[in-house]
Amino acid sequence: MTRRITRREFLVVSGATVATGLAAACGPSEPDVPVDAAPAEAPAADEAAMPMGKYREAPELSEMVQAGLLPPVDERLPADPWVLPVLREIGKYGGELSSIVADPTANLFEISNARGAAAAGRSYDLGSIIPIAVESFSVNDDSTVLSVSLRAGQKWSDGTPFTTEHVSFWYEDILLNEELTPVVNKKLAPGGETLKLEVEDDFNFKLVFAVPYPVIIDILPSLSLWAPKQYLSQWHPSYNENADAKATEENFDAWYEAFQYHADAGETQQDVDLPVLGPWVFEKQDTQGNTTYVRNPYYWAVDAEGNQLPYVDRLQKLVVENREVLTAKILAGEGTHHSWFLSLADFPLYKQNEASANFTARLHPDLRASEMGLAFNYTHTDPVLRELFNDVRWRQALSHALDRNEINELRFAGRGVPRNPIMHPGPLFWQEGLDQMYTAYDVELANSLLDQAGLTAWDSDNKFRLRPDGEPLALTMEVDAGRADLSETGNLIKSYWAAVGVNINVKGQDQQFYMQRMRANEHDIGVWAIGGSSEPYSRQNEPIRYRPPWHWSSTPLGGPLWRQWLDTDGAEGMEPPDIIKELWETTVQWQAEPFGTDRYKELGLKMLQINAENVWLIGTVGLVPRASIIRNTVRNAPDSDNILSIEYGMWTHFQQEQWWIES
Amino acid sequence: MWKFLLQRLLLFVPTFLVISVITFVLIQAPPGDYINSYATQLEASGEEASEALLAALRKRYGLDQPVYVQYVKWLWGIFTRLDFGHSMQWNRPVGDLIWDRLAWTVVISFFTIIFTWILAFPIGIYSATHQYSGFDYSFTFLGFVGAGIPDFLLALVLMWLGFAFFGLDMGGLFSEAYRDAPWSWAKFVDMLKHLWVPVVVLSVSSTAGLIRTMRANLLDELRKPYVITARAKGMTEWHLVLKYPVRVALNPFISSIAYVLPQLISGTTIISIVLSLPTTGPIQIRSLMSQDMYLAGSIFLLLASLTILGTFISDILLAVVDPRIRLE
Numbered sequence: 008m009t010r011r012i013t014r015r016e017f018l019v020v021s022g023a024t025v026a027t028g029l030a031a032a033c034g035p036s037e038p039d040v041p042v043d044a045a046p047a048e049a050p051a052a053d054e055a056a057m058p059m060g061k062y063r064e065a066p067e068l069s070e071m072v073q074a075g076l077l078p079p080v081d082e083r084l085p086a087d088p089w090v091l092p093v094l095r096e097i098g099k100y101g102g103e104l105s106s107i108v109a110d111p112t113a114n115l116f117e118i119s120n121a122r123g124a125a126a127a128g129r130s131y132d133l134g135s136i137i138p139i140a141v142e143s144f145s146v147n148d149d150s151t152v153l154s155v156s157l158r159a160g161q162k163w164s165d166g167t168p169f170t171t172e173h174v175s176f177w178y179e180d181i182l183l184n185e186e187l188t189p190v191v192n193k194k195l196a197p198g199g200e201t202l203k204l205e206v207e208d209d210f211n212f213k214l215v216f217a218v219p220y221p222v223i224i225d226i227l228p229s230l231s232l233w234a235p236k237q238y239l240s241q242w243h244p245s246y247n248e249n250a251d252a253k254a255t256e257e258n259f260d261a262w263y264e265a266f267q268y269h270a271d272a273g274e275t276q277q278d279v280d281l282p283v284l285g286p287w288v289f290e291k292q293d294t295q296g297n298t299t300y301v302r303n304p305y306y307w308a309v310d311a312e313g314n315q316l317p318y319v320d321r322l323q324k325l326v327v328e329n330r331e332v333l334t335a336k337i338l339a340g341e342g343t344h345h346s347w348f349l350s351l352a353d354f355p356l357y358k359q360n361e362a363s364a365n366f367t368a369r370l371h372p373d374l375r376a377s378e379m380g381l382a383f384n385y386t387h388t389d390p391v392l393r394e395l396f397n398d399v400r401w402r403q404a405l406s407h408a409l410d411r412n413e414i415n416e417l418r419f420a421g422r423g424v425p426r427n428p429i430m431h432p433g434p435l436f437w438q439e440g441l442d443q444m445y446t447a448y449d450v451e452l453a454n455s456l457l458d459q460a461g462l463t464a465w466d467s468d469n470k471f472r473l474r475p476d477g478e479p480l481a482l483t484m485e486v487d488a489g490r491a492d493l494s495e496t497g498n499l500i501k502s503y504w505a506a507v508g509v510n511i512n513v514k515g516q517d518q519q520f521y522m523q524r525m526r527a528n529e530h531d532i533g534v535w536a537i538g539g540s541s542e543p544y545s546r547q548n549e550p551i552r553y554r555p556p557w558h559w560s561s562t563p564l565g566g567p568l569w570r571q572w573l574d575t576d577g578a579e580g581m582e583p584p585d586i587i588k589e590l591w592e593t594t595v596q597w598q599a600e601p602f603g604t605d606r607y608k609e610l611g612l613k614m615l616q617i618n619a620e621n622v623w624l625i626g627t628v629g630l631v632p633r634a635s636i637i638r639n640t641v642r643n644a645p646d647s648d649n650i651l652s653i654e655y656g657m658w659t660h661f662q663q664e665q666w667w668i669e670s
Numbered sequence: 671m672w673k674f675l676l677q678r679l680l681l682f683v684p685t686f687l688v689i690s691v692i693t694f695v696l697i698q699a700p701p702g703d704y705i706n707s708y709a710t711q712l713e714a715s716g717e718e719a720s721e722a723l724l725a726a727l728r729k730r731y732g733l734d735q736p737v738y739v740q741y742v743k744w745l746w747g748i749f750t751r752l753d754f755g756h757s758m759q760w761n762r763p764v765g766d767l768i769w770d771r772l773a774w775t776v777v778i779s780f781f782t783i784i785f786t787w788i789l790a791f792p793i794g795i796y797s798a799t800h801q802y803s804g805f806d807y808s809f810t811f812l813g814f815v816g817a818g819i820p821d822f823l824l825a826l827v828l829m830w831l832g833f834a835f836f837g838l839d840m841g842g843l844f845s846e847a848y849r850d851a852p853w854s855w856a857k858f859v860d861m862l863k864h865l866w867v868p869v870v871v872l873s874v875s876s877t878a879g880l881i882r883t884m885r886a887n888l889l890d891e892l893r894k895p896y897v898i899t900a901r902a903k904g905m906t907e908w909h910l911v912l913k914y915p916v917r918v919a920l921n922p923f924i925s926s927i928a929y930v931l932p933q934l935i936s937g938t939t940i941i942s943i944v945l946s947l948p949t950t951g952p953i954q955i956r957s958l959m960s961q962d963m964y965l966a967g968s969i970f971l972l973l974a975s976l977t978i979l980g981t982f983i984s985d986i987l988l989a990v991v992d993p994r995i996r997l998e
C-alpha cells in the first residue's frame with residue numbers, strides 16, 4: 008500500500024468543508040479556475056508588464072519593496088506556493104494577534120503554534136495529515152521509506168532558498184552530532200537505529216528506517232527536518248574552525264552551547280536574526296518575557312485570491328505573574344484569543360463580560376481521558392499489598408466505590424463525563440461503553456467485591472478493613488502539592504473509599520520528590536491528571552495510558568518494575584502476569600501497523616478492551632470541555648464545535664496565518 | 671571613623687562568602703534538579719525524557735559534577751568576569767535577566783521607604799506629643815489594622831477596586847500603551863499611576879511599626895530632665911521637640927534601613943507576584959521551583975549583598991547622627 012497525500016489530493020478528497028470554503032473564496036469573478044492551479048497558469052513573462060505581479064502582499068511589505076529593501080512578492084514566493092484554504096472569507100491585512108501567559112517561560116500555545124512550520128499538519132477537520140512546509144510526502148509499501156519533495160523556490164525568512172542542503176545540515180551536523188544530540192529521540196530511531204537520510208537532488212530526499220515505521224506519518228506534524236545552515240553554520244566546528252573561540256567570545260563554555268543558543272526557536276528564543284520558515288519571525292523579547300513576532304516577508308503561502316499570508320502583521324505574547332492578573336486583563340479585553348490559561352470555573356465570569364470586553368467565550372470538546380486518574384503500584388515491595396493490588400476485584404471494587412457524578416458536580420460544574428480513562432469516543436476503533444465499565448456508583452457491590460478479594464476482617468472500631476494478613480490496611484496517596492485540584496479530588500476519593508472500609512491518607516508532596524519515589528518503586532498509589540490518552544497522542548508518542556506503567560517511565564504510576572522487565576527482555580525488574588505480556592505485545596503490534604488498516608483497528612480495540620476490563624488505571628471525570636475566548640473582531644477563527652485540545656496541538660490546525668482582524 | 675569603615679568593609683567579604691555557600695547548598699538541597707523539572711515539561715508536551723537523555727543533559731550543564739566544583743566554577747565566573755552563569759530555564763545569561771529586575775526592586779523599595787517615613791515620622795511625633803488624644807487613638811487603631819492586614823490581600827483588594835470602579839488595568843507597572851515606549855514624562859506619570867499600589871501596600875505594615883517605635887522613643891525622651899530644662903528656659907515647644915528629643919528618637923528610623931531592606935525585598939516577592947511587577951520576586955520563586963540554580967543563586971546573592979549594604983549604610987548613618995555611638 009502506498010500512501011501519498013499531496014496538497015492537491017487533499018483538496019480533492021477532503022470533501023465538503025474545503026470545497027465550499029474554496030467556492031466562497033474564489034468569488035464570482037473566476038469561478039472556473041481550479042484554485043491551486045491558478046498561480047502556475049499565469050505566464051511568468053507578464054511580470055515586467057504588470058508591476059503588480061501575480062500575487063498581492065501586505066502594504067508594509069509593498070513599501071519595503073518600493074524602497075528597495077525587499078524583492079517583489081512574486082520573486083519571494085515559490086513558483087507554486089501553498090494555497091491555504093481560508094476558513095470563511097478572504098481577509099484584509101493588518102492588526103495584531105496577542106495573548107497573555109501567566110508564566111514567562113511557559114509555552115504560549117495561543118501564538119506559538121502559529122510560528123512553527125512543521126513538515127506536515129492536521130487538516131482543519133483533523134481527518135487527515137497534510138503537507139505544510141513541503142510539497143508532498145509519501146511512504147512506500149512496507150513503510151520503510153518516507154519520500155519528501157520540497158517546494159521549488161520556497162525561501163527562508165532571510166531570502167535563502169530552502170533546499171535539501173538544509174535537510175542534510177539538520178541530519179549530518181545536528182542529529183548525528185553527539186554534542187548537539189547526545190541522545191537521538193526515539194521517534195527518529197525506529198527499531199533502535201537512527202533513521203538514514205538519502206538526498207536525491209535539491210528538492211527530493213528520503214528517510215529510510217531500519218524497520219517498518221508507519222507511525223512516521225503520525226509524527227510528521229511534530230518534526231522539523233531541517234535547520235537554517237546559512238546562518239547556524241558559523242557556530243558549528245564543521246564549518247567554522249574557530250567555532251570554539253567564537254563561543255568563548257560570546258561568553259559560552261563550548262561551541263554547542265553557543266550553537267543551541269542561536270538555534271533556539273522556542274519560547275526562550277533570543278537571536279533575532281535566526282531565519283525561520285514560519286509565517287511570523289521573532290522580533291524581540293524584554294526581560295519580563297513580553298515577546299513580539301512580525302510577519303515573515305518570505306512566507307510561502309497565499310490565499311485563493313493570491314494574497315500572500317499571513318494577514319495579521321504581528322503576534323504578541325504578554326507576560327503576567329499570576330492568574331488573577333491574567334483574568335483581570337482578559338476581562339478588560341486585553342489579548343485577541345485565549346484558552347490555555349483559562350479556567351472552567353471562571354467560565355460564568357467570562358460570559359458576563361462578553362459584551363463589555365467585546366469577545367465571545369466558548370466551550371470546546373477536549374480529549375483528556377480523566378482529570379485525575381490513579382493506579383496502584385502493581386509491583387509493590389510488600390507482597391501482601393502486591394497480591395491485593397493485582398486482584399482485579401480489588402480494582403473493580405474501588406472503581407465502583409467512587410461517586411463520579413458527585414465529583415463531576417463539585418469539581419467541574421457537571422460539565423465533564425464520569426468515566427474511566429479509556430480514550431475518547433471517536434477513534435477508528437472505538438467501542439461504545441468501554442469507558443463506562445465498572446464505573447457505576449455501587450457501594451454494596453464494592454463491599455461484596457472487597458469481601459471476595461479476601462478483605463473480610465475489620466478493625467476493632469469496625470471502621471476500616473484489615474489486610475489479609477491481619478495488619479491494618481492503610482495506604483498513602485501522594486499527590487503533587489502544587490496541584491490543589493488533585494488533592495481536592497483526592498480527598499473526595501478518600502471519603503468514598505472510607506465508606507467501603509478502605510483507609511487511605513492523602514498527602515501533598517513536592518512533585519520532584521514524588522516522582523523520585525515512584526521511580527524507586529516506593530509508592531502505594533500513583534496519581535496524575537490523565538491526558539495523553541487520545542489516538543493521535545498514543546500514536547505519535549507511545550500509548551502511555553494503555554500499558555505499564557500507565558504513564559511515562561520517569562513517572563511510573565503503577566508497576567515500574569513490570570516495565571523494567573519488559574524493556575530489558577526480562578533481565579531486570581519483575582516478571583508481569585501473562586495478561587500484561589499480552590497487552591504489551593498488542594500495543595507493540597499496534598504501533599507497528601499503518602494507520603487505519605483493519606488490523607490497526609483490531610489491535611487498537613483489543614488494547615482498549617484489555618485495559619477497560621482490568622481497570623489498572625481508575626479514572627474519575629474526563630472529557631471536560633476547554634474554554635476559549637476570542638475577540639469578536641478576529642475572523643476565520645474556530646467555533647465551539649471544533650476540538651481544542653493539546654493532544655491535537657491546541658490551535659495548530661486552525662492555521663492562524665489565515666485569521667484576520669476586522670477593523 | 672575610617673578604621674570603623676574599613677572594619678565594616680572587611681566584614682563584608684566573609685559575610686558575602688558565607689551567604690553564597692549557604693545559598694548554593696540550600697538551592698541544591700531539595701531532591702531532583704533542573705533537568706528533572708525539564709523532563710516533566712518535556713513529557714507534558716509529549717516527548718519521552720529517557721534516562722540517557724537526562725544523563726547527557728546533566729553532563730552538558732555540569733550538573734553531574736560535585737556541588738563544590740559547581741560552586742567554585744560559579745563563584746569564579748562572578749569574580750573574574752562578573753558572569754553569573756547561564757539560566758537553563760530562560761536560555762540566557764543570568765546577568766541579562768536580573769539587572770533590570772533588581773533595579774525595579776530597588777526603585778520600589780526606595781519609594782516605599784520614603785513613603786513610610788513621610789507617613790510614620792509626623793504621625794509618630796504627633797502621637798507622642800498628643801498622647802491619649804483622639805487622634806493618637808485613631809492613628810494607633812489604624813496602625814494596628816494596617817499591621818494586621820495581610821499585604822497580599824490588601825493588594826488583591828486594591829487591584830479589584832481599581833478594576834471595578836476606575837476601570838484601571840492594575841497589573842504591572844505600565845499600561846499597554848507605554849509598555850514598549852521609550853522613557854518620557856508621560857511614561858513616568860503612567861508608572862506613578864501604577865506604582866502607588868505596591869508602595870501603599872508595602873508601606874502599610876512597616877508604617878504601623880515605625881509609628882509605634884517613634885511614639886515610644888519620643889515619649890521616653892520627652893520625659894527626660896533636659897526637655898523640662900529647655901522648656902523652663904522658654905524654648906518654643908516645636909523648636910524644642912524637633913531639635914532634641916526627635917533627633918534622639920530618630921535612631922530607629924536609620925537603623926531600620928538595615929532591616930527594612932530585606933523585609934521589603936521578601937515582602938515584594940509576594941506582592942510582585944500578586945500585582946505582576948517586574949521585580950526579582952517572581953523570577954526568584956520560579957527559578958527556585960524549577961531549580962534553575964544559577965539564576966536562583968545569583969538573585970539570592972545580590973539581595974543578600976543589598977542587605978549587607980543596607981546594614982553598612984545604616985551603621986555609618988547612625989554613627990554620624992548619634993555621637994553617643996562609639997566607633998570601637
